[in-house]
Amino acid sequence: MSEHLLEIEDLKVSFFTPAGEVKAVNGVTYSLDEGRVLGIVGESGSGKSVSVSALMQLLVFPGRVVGGKITFDGRDILAMNSEEIQTVRGKEIGMIFQDPMTSLNPVYTIGEQLIETLRRHTDMSRKEAWNRSVEMLKLVGINNPEQRMKQYPHEFSGGMRQRAMIAMTLLCNPKLLIADEPTTALDVTIQAQILELMKSLREKINAAIIMITHDLGIVSDICDEVIVMYAGRIVERGLIDDIFYRPAHPYTQGLLRCLPRLDSDGSKPLEPIEGTPVDLLALPKGCAFAPRCEKCLKVCLQHQPPVYEVGEGHTSACWLHALEQTGEVQEK
């Protein structure tokens, strides 16, 4: 079964800190097909960014992949050495980071940075690369692209920088585009511009997109499928309609309930998820969400829940489904 563009199997990433091993990603499995947009949501520390950093081999010390397999386009990513990964990273997989100011080099013009990317990955001449770059800047909605090519990142506003970043990742026609909180650093009206841009690009380029965000609104706006992460594990996965209208996991349900919404009645109090976020240094023995879960069973505190299929392409990792499906919970 290698028809999926991207396959991640039981990925485990740990950070070896002086205080102990932090299991940032703890057995994550998913696949992604061409042309699909996958949203990964979760709170800070849920492992959503770390899981894709591993995919790009961009983990920073003291992080290390401790297990699992990543197959991209039929090739094993984790087995690649640093030269091999460089032919994939930036060419076949593009990445858009949260903060466009720190991801662009301040001492080179935008044009130089775009051309460098192209010249590294293709055998284009400088002239061709220049033309292609101008074309890309135009595609992402930057006016006067010829003039903009000669400017430095500090002469761009936040939204424009993010557009330039997107142009840069699209230069080599990537098969996979990873956007790690691309609009978190931007204002709402600029965020709306970037989201509209990404939606229009979806139709123009045929890349799969992974959208990492903590904002469920963005997910509902742009994604086809969603993965919900908690404490380094996938708790639920499904199509957006499944997740928003038929959430199966108590964490997803809680997350959706606790949001204040513009169309909701402001007089009722919100329904927060009680408790505090999990401490990754001291993960509980059973389900990581159990201490905060209002439907917690005895078994939840003792054993990791297996993944249950609750609908077509809709999975959830929770002991409650065992209760629903078999009427009783089997103790291992």
Added chain:
Amino acid sequence: MSQAPLFEARHIVKNFEVGGNLFSKPRIVHAVDDVSFTIGKGETFGLVGESGCGKSTVGRTILRLHEPTSGQILLDGEDITHVNMRPYRKRMQIVFQDPYASLDPRMTVGDIVGEPLDIQEVCKSREERNERILELLNLVGLNSEHMNRYPHEFSGGQRQRVSIARAMALHPDFMVCDEPISALDVSIQAQVINMLMELQQKLGMAYLFIAHDLNVVRHISHRVGVMYLGSLVEVCDADSLYRNPMHPYTQALLSAIPIPDPEVSRRQKRVVLEGDVPSPINPPKGCKFHTRCPYATERCRQERPETVTVAPGHTCACHKVQEELGL
């Protein structure tokens, strides 16, 4: 409302000087430009806008953490623009955005919450002080075992609770909440919002609630002011603002929020604003929003619109709205 409001800001202006040396004049950032509003007792006034629009500066200026360049600040009808603030600090407090930066890492949580009590010398004995601190911690959902711990031992949400307990130590009538939940995770945000609303019901405090998340502001506020580039463009009660936004900027801001509901997202037609927020160093002439406004006319480019009352309790500064209503 016939009685005087608890708090009133009249034509507040705050300019900052940047750069400048022996040979060149400093440039002036017009951070807050003629902002007026009132807040009643026990009321929450929400202030929204994009980064750099001056909402935090308003919050700090009205507490006189910045001295206003001009304008008047009134508490209970009394002008406090030029007085010694110490006696008034008891009545006006602030909760900052970043709970990691606003708590002293070398002080225990008990001392942090107790510091306002010490400064204002409200407690007669050590026992009374400790009792009061405990009471405050209980109020925000913490307990006695937290008292001797240090901020680094707490999560973001708990730290924000400590911040709130500190702000409440002196029974203020009025609290500025400067993006108190922006740094917190979604599931924790709801806890803090509920707590702030409960405290208000119990103790009758008024809030100036500053945030860029419009969903949250709508939920917690009675009235909302929308700021753009240092000016209030629209003020209205929360429900009508969301049901019937009048100013083109408010409309765009509301339609820009992604709604966590796939059906709605599919139907939603966005008003996407072109371009970026102009620099407050050199704000546009006329209506400040004209560079991005889809309805801008020649008049908007030349003439700054007055703030007028378009409906009871609803003010708006826009030529188009005023022309349509025949005002």
